[in-house]
Amino acid sequence: MSLFIIVALPFLGALLPGVMSSAGRAACAGITFTVSLLAFLGLLANLPAVLAGEVVTARIDWIPLLGLNFNLMLDGLGFFFAFLILGIGLLIIAYGRHYLSRDDNMGEFFTYLLLFQGAMVGIVLSDNILLLLVFWELTSLSSFLLIGYWKHLPEGRQGARMALAVTGMGGLAMIAGMLILGQIVGSYDLSVILEHREEIQADPMYLPALILILLGCFTKSAQFPFHFWLPHAMAAPTPVSAYLHSATMVKAGIFLMARMWPVLSGTPEWFVIVTTAGLVTMVLGAVIALFKHDLKALLAFSTVSHLGLITMLLGTGTAFGAFAAVFHILNHATFKAALFMSAGIVDHEAHTRDIRRLGGLRTLMPVVFTIATLAALSMAGIPFLNGFLSKEMMLEEAAHTKLYGSYYIVPVMATLGSLFSAAYCFRFIGHTFLGPVRDDYPHKPHDPNPGMWMPPAILVVLVVLIGVAPFLVEDLVKVVTAAVLGEAAEVPDAHLKIWHGVTPALYMSGIAVGGGLLMMLVFAPLSRLWETAPRPEAKVIFEGLVEAVAALARSFTFTLHNGSFTRYAMIGTVAIVAAGYHAWATGTVSETTRTVQAAGPVAIAAWGMLVAATCALVLLHRNRFLSLMLIGIVGLIVSIGFVFLSAPDLAMTQFTVEVVTIILLLLALNFLPNRTPVESTVLRRVRDAGVALVAGLAAFGLSIHYLLRDAVTTPISEFHLANSYKGGGGTNVVNVILVDFRGFDTYGEIIVLGIAALIIFALTEALLDGPVRARLLNRVPDQPIAGDMHPMMMVVVTRVIMPVVLMVGFYIFLRGHNEPGGGFIAGLIVSIAVVMQYMASGFAWASARLRYPYHGVIGAGVLVAGLTGIGSWFVAKPFLTSDFTYVRIPPFEKFELATAALFDLGVFLAVVGAVMLSLESFSRLARRAHVPDTEHPMDIDPSRDELASEQAGG
């Protein structure tokens, strides 16, 4: 099966359980199991190739310019981890189906689980480090969802947040490290990077890259000092703990260290950092685990400890160390997942996982006792179980490792770690299962149904099988080791066997087991001592840190962002002007190349009106109606200026927009106060005027500067002018640019316009549903309502003129491609025609005759434009490729048919819909406020009639 399908299956399948929630719990679990099984079988189909030493690849270029390619590869290491992820995943799914209670949403759970599974498989199969990073972050996110699955538990939410913060920050560091690595090698393909060992290690950026990447690995794999998140993540449901926190996610960091082993390991830096972190984690985790009373916390710290062990082995940088690490990864996955599931069963049956309230379960739960004991003994390193074999190899490796110039540090620490490890294993067995049967369990426990104990039982069978006959897996472990080592080293000629003779490792092992038993004898006083000893509480430190950072961010934000728009505008203006001045003062000013064109008296007069209107607007802006008129004058002059300066399309657009803007502002002013009161001091006004004048002067300077100089390079407009008719089939170049050359741009713009209108509509809805509604209903208009609300003259004129205006709009639309006009302008003209009906005949009258809602018109416009663009796919052309032809239907003259016209129709519809939806929303506010509806718009205000009749009657 293609690697793409293996990676995609969990992601695609993740949708199924979520939507099948109502189909029942068994169906959800069944479909999840099937999806995982398919991926698992697909993986197994690649086993022969992998065992033969081949590397299976699948490649698609995604963003080649960035070096980001969807390249996958499957070698021994990838196969091994994918096998663990999918294989244990199957057992976890079966177990989870029985573990979750009826109150839990099973579909949601399995959706998260499959998302996580897909992300993990993606990590281990990636052959591109950027792709790997994407999957890496996906595991952080999906594990956040899984850890916080029980949303009602505060511990779950806090644990999920902590895990996300720690692993997320590590992920960020790793992104930086990976980018450095990619820069050194010049490729982001993992298989390429792995071939550049010398180059990478000789580079001065090797150490920063190493530290950053290790930060990612250490946070993910809970290495000291980032180990603290893992125990808190145990608030997750047990299937999650068993899956993420024993077999898969926490192994991602280990995987990456193994993956990068050929290029990163072997240097003193690697050796010191990784070995030390591993050793410290191993001992610390084991010590803490011994004194934990919560079964899952005990297992969590034991996981931390074992991850430290594997890290330490990888850190040694020897081939034998890698060999032992691979073997221990396999063994740890089997016994630890079994232990987690057993702990989950105990919790499920006895309703507690507090080890102090348990004991004597041996006779009550014989099956679970057998499973858990075998797994725990394996973890303790008892012969004939698989944990013994890899622990022996670890001690063997430790005996030869010299750290900080001493031959004793590593062996002693390793023995100490093993000793505590044996002790907590014995405690797990002894305090949970052995001892007298108690009568105060929160719930009387008994063995669960086989659905729950079968998955761990299968794992324990493997534990025993590998422990007794390790040669069965030797080939697999060697293939994986070969993949880890790459070309950096040869696979060691060692064999997996039970008896190695009397070696230092055997002595160390013996000391560990004996010491562990001894510790159990004196556990009670030891535990009291531990309880009284002061210990740093990682959670408190972490939360203090987070709070401090958040406080810093808050003070920073609130200082800059104090809620005063005026201040932002002032700072922004001053900053822009200052930056511009800096550029002006430090740059070189080129010679003027254009001559000033003479301006006629008309131009000067128009300029005078514009300046006068602007000045009047500034001086008289307190009178709001007057300022609307003045701004209308400004807009009008700008339109005339466009006509004069060879921009007829702009003039028409500006003119029509001016009309709808003024109507809009009038509608708003209906509610706002009519005057702006004097508030700011004279000093402040002088200051503002000063800033405004300087900014105006700057704008003038910039404008005159380039108006007197030609463009530095030839504008691309030459291309537009040359190809407008030949390629676009239109002579109005502006319109051809809009609907053809830059059609995609226009497409985006009509969508923005539509969204703006929808926002206005949504805000209106929100206002009318909220407390504003009552305020509007009780509002007393501050202006007397016109007695003649629908003047007859206006009603008649607007209705008569309506078809004429529509005809004009149609004409403007059609001529747009070759003469000034087009969809934008036609849309605005038609909108004005419709708005006139609202104004003259009233809202009720007009909306009663509205056949299509304006949202629909916007949507239809975007749809028509989009479909026109998609149409070009059917002739194998890129999106929005236009075409045109000339046809002749007698007796008409020859005329043009262009797909661009269809696109322009979309623009037209979107503009009409957006403008009308905005204005209609504003009028709805007004209507709610105080305007009575009337049935007969051509009449005088009927309320006056009622008033009159009342007065007459009274």
Add this chain to the structure above:
Amino acid sequence: MELLVASAIGVLTAGGIYLVLRLRTFPVILGMSLLTYAVNVFIFASGRLTVGAPPVLHDGATVYTDPLPQALVLTAIVISFGMTAVVVMIGLGAFLGSDDDHVDDQPDPDPEGRS
């Protein structure tokens, strides 16, 4: 001609910024409209000024003005209507909700409720 257009841009900018710095929503909206004019004319003028040569192809014409800034400004005019409408709606909603049309957060004028 160049001087007229450049100075018009300058005057519109200055007026717009002065009004944007006012404390009530309505003058701020007017100020932004003035700034919109200034920016649109500015972008339009980046194609340099040409009289009597609209970019509509016809026989015999050799000189056309630059059509690209015109196309950009055309959509900008329409979009700026949409944006103005949104801002007006937000301002109006704020006024209707609180009976206050200040643009800045107002410190509680009278925390003890005297009036």
